[in-house]
Amino acid sequence: MTDGSDISSLPLDEARDEVESLVDRIIGARDAYYGRDTVVVDDQTYDGWMHRLEEIERLHPELQSQDSPTLTVGAASGTLFDPVEHAERMLSLDNVFSDDEFLAWAAKVQRDAGRSVHFLCELKIDGLALSLRYEHGRLTTAATRGDGRVGEDVTENVRRISGIPQRLAGTGHPPLVEVRGEVFFDVADFEALNAYQASMGDRLFANPRNAASGSLRQKAEGKNERQLEAMRQRVSRLRLTVHGIGAWPDPPVATQSEIYGLLATWGLPTSRYFEVFDSPDGADAYIRRFGENRHSIEHEIDGVVVKVDELALHGELGATSRAPRWAIAYKYAPExxxxxxxxxxxxxxxxxxxxxxxxxxxxxxxxxxxxxxxxxxxxxxxxxxxxxxxxxxxxxxxxxxxxxxxxxxxxxxxxxxxxxxxxxxxxxxxxxxxxxxxxxxxxCPNSRSCPAQVRGRVEHIGSRGALDIEGLGEVSAAALTQPVRPEEPPLETEARLFDLRAEDLFGIDVVVRDAETGLPRLNEDGTPDTRSPFRRQRKKTDAAYRPDGPFDGDEAYILSRAATELLANIEAAKVKDLWRFLVALNVRHVGPVAARALAQWFGSVAAIRAASRDELAAVDGVGGIIADALIDWFDVDWHRDIVDRWTTAGAQLTTPGHPGPGAATARGGVLDGVTVVATGSLEGYSREGAQQAIIDAGGKSASSVSKKTDFVAAGPGAGSKLAKAEELGVRIIDAAQFHLLVTEGPGALDGAVGGAPAEA
Structure with missing residues (x-):
């Protein structure tokens, strides 16, 4: 339950169940927002989930996993774009929704600062966060937020946005500076874009934020001339407003407002709406003024961001693992x-x-x-x-x-x-x-063949957290499981996914489903949005047409490039890592962390299937709840059929060379026989990256601290695992020492000083 009931009276088992439910909901909402540009829950509800999860984890620290949303920002980057590591973490913002909440935050800031504080207020643009990296004044990379440490490389598209300088104006540029901002559409440009989309017969965008994200996160490869022109139209209308800096070792000014002045002299687009106040009351008046006049602004806003103007106080006030303590976002009440x-x-x-x-x-x-x-x-x-x-x-x-x-x-x-x-x-x-x-x-108890449930599972299989199959998304999953025609879908369950052939994709029409509701998406005239995602039309006389394809009158259809690429991507996915297949099986509670632990320990789906409950539960990071879920899942005959069909089709449901259950740590490498817990934000590593680095070095990546733990690598946000390590006397190392550990082994740490204290 997440009904606001008294947390202190929750029994541990109920608290554990609620944590699992909250984590599933929060991660699902994050993946939808950052991965699919889709919002599935409002800010107040999302923040309520986060606050309740934080409180339960505070009272029951043993329930806080490495995957906890309270320790992370955003969502992991996908594979459509190359990954880019930010030189400095790209944090999110905590939210308030009322004057009382804002004034309470401002009072706390003043108490913690212990001196006079100025508040910089600026409009919160509803767009896509972007980080620009300039080296000696030249733009080298542009990246999305991603998980806060690693984003997606969108440099090629950013270079097409006219308002972003390729080389900074003026002089005195530092060797390295990261500039943070928001990419967005003006309301007028958004309406013009949708008019253009309509004239080309393309789908209209629901709102400016989705349009901005979708326009920036697109690739030119594989597009025809019409699609390229549409892409150019979209990108050319984008705008950027700079709202801060990331990496900059020693800025020559003392305040955030002076930073904006300096960035403006370099030719970067800064907001003309920001103001600085010497009291919380002045900032509160700014918030109320723009709340009453929000539609007078040329772009969409959903609130106001308030920052401490003095840069020196940013370091003193610090940050949590997700957000700075010196800034807050005031979200306006909805219309x-x-x-x-x-x-x-x-x-x-x-x-x-x-x-x-x-x-x-x-x-x-x-x-x-x-x-x-x-x-x-x-x-x-x-x-x-x-x-x-x-x-x-x-x-x-x-x-x-x-x-x-x-x-x-x-x-x-x-x-x-x-x-x-x-x-x-x-x-x-x-x-x-x-x-x-x-x-x-x-x-609906018909989980095996209910078309809506099968569609959802197939879409999950293609998602980034599972097999990460490009092209197996919302529309293609619906086409494979719920087509308008043919009457029989290519996939009755996910068991035949790896058996799909080109002829299975001919003649499919599908009504596109809304990502949030699962209901048919409607065109502007109210008719269902019907598409033929796997085919393109050719005349019967065209030399390229398929004579064995379905006919409509004098016309025939051939597979589109998207269809042939989807089949190729499904084929390539057969050799993905075992842990990804375990996530793709849609076993309740089995996410990436548990899947990695199971894959590392057992080495194959067959070994997991044969294991007893006690053997499953004994694996670090698994436990009784996940063990029961696995036993229940394999008890279902059509679940076993999925595994058997995937195996027969050539899917590699094993880790090549794995020596068998219980021998996962005997892989050789500099961490052979060493157990490491990575917790908090480790500089240079994403959460999954740290775990994979331990595994690649031959070590065991554990999710909880025990007497068997050899090292705890702790960064900001380490929380209860750091306290447990201190209690048990386990050696604690920082990010730099962690890098030495996974590259050179424990011997490289001999004589080294223990890790710096991590921020709780």
Whole structure:
């Protein structure tokens, strides 16, 4: 449960279950936002999850894993672009939502600083965070935030944005400086872009933020001339506003506002709206002023960022593992509009949960047109008191997520009708039921062949955290599992994924599903967005047409380049690391950390399948809950069929050369027989990168500290694992010593001083 109940009274087992649920939700929301440019939860709800997770982990530090969202920023970078390591961490911001919360933050800052503080206020642009690296005044790389340490290299596209200088103006440029900013579309340019998209017959963007992210994170390779022109149109309209610096060893000024002045003289675009105040009251007045006049700004804003102006105080106040303590984001309350509730329909997700969604007359709210909004479950529908046919009040929670607040009762005319939750799955017809006694949510138990659940699992297999198959995303997963035609889908379950052939992809039409709701996505005219993702049309006389392909009249179809690349990428995925296959199997609770531990210890899916509960639970980073989930998963016949079919198709569900269960540490290497726990933010390593470095060196990467632990590599945000290491007397090392350890072995640390204290 995440209902705000008293955490201090939670039994450990219930606390563990809630931590797992919160981590799943938070990571899912992060992956959607940073990986797919999709927002699936509002800021207030997301922050509520984070605050509750932080409190549970504070009371039960043994439940905080290395993967905990409380220790990380953003999401891991994908493979579409090359990775770029930031010279200095690119942090996120903590949020406040009211004057009282802001003034409390400002008072704490003043107490901690112990002296007079000036507050710099600037508008919070709703765009995509970007880091520009200049060396001796020349732009060398541009990267997205990624996980805060490693982002995606988007330099090629950034060079096409006219407002970003390739070489800085003026003189006195440092050898290295990272400039941080936000890439966005002006409202007018966003509307012009959508007009262009419509004229080309392409999909319209829902809002400026998604359009900015999608425009910057695209590649020219493989595009035809029309697509290249569309790409140029999109990138040419992008803008950047600089809002800070990353790496800069010794800036020649004393304040953030002076930094902005210096960056402006170098030709970098800084905001014309920032102001500096000598009191929290002045900053609060700025926040209220722009909240009342937010639509007078040429671009979308969702709040105000307030920073301590004095640079010296930035270091003194410090940062958590995710956000600086010297800055805060004040998020504005969402807008509200009235619209008509046309219907309430039920969507089924990857886990089988049946969720009611409001279908409304299109309404423009907070900068975008809204047609659908989640109603969560039948109890929420009743609590809101809405009837089908009502005029309802709609808002964008956090200016992002559409939310139905309730009906305008005085406008009812008697034609409205009550929503009745269906008794059967709208996708496959199976009776809906709670997963266990007392659950509010209803679920479809037909997990094997419910098309919506299969679609969700196939999309998960292609995701970055699983097999990372480029091209196996939202549209292609729907095409393979829920096509409009043919009547029989290519994939009834994921078992045949690695058996797909070119002929399986001919003649597929599919209705694109909304990433959030799972419901059919609609065009501007209200018709379903139907596509043929795997084919392109050729005349019968064209020499390149496939004579064995399906015909429509005098025309034939051949596979598109995207289809042939998808098949090639699926084939290439057969030799991915074992831990990725374990994540791809969709076993409950088995994420990357547990999957790595299982792969390292057992070396094959067959060995995991044959292991007892005690043998599974004994693996560091696994435990009883995951062991039970694995046993339950392999007890299902069609789950075993997935493994068997993948193996027969050539998928490598083993680690080549692995000596067998329990012998994973005997691999040779400088860390042979050494157990290391990496915790917090280690300079030069992402979370997964640190774990992989230990494994590559022949060591054992553990997720918890025990007497068997040889080293704890601790950085900022180390938390309970650092305290446990100190209690047990385990040697603690810092990031520089960790690099020596994984490259040269423990001997390289002989005589070295212990690691610097990590920030708790």
């Amino acid at each position: 509200e509009v009235n619209t008509k509730l046309l219907d309430i329909v039920v969507s089924v997700g990857r886990t089988g949960r049946a969720t009611p969604f409001a279908v409304m007359e299109p309404a423009r709210v907070a900068g975008s047109v809204v047609r659908q909004a989640t109603l969560h479950n039948q109890d929420v529908v009743k609590a809101k008191g809405v009837l089908i046919g009502d005029t309802i009040v709609l808002r964008k929670a956090g200016d992002v997520i559409p939310e139905v607040l309730g009906p305008v009762v005085e406008l009812r005319d008697g034609t409205e009708r009550e929503f009745v939750m269906p008794t059967h799955c709208p996708e496959c017809g199976f009776p809906l039921a709670p997963a266990k006694e007392g659950d509010i949510d209803l679920r």
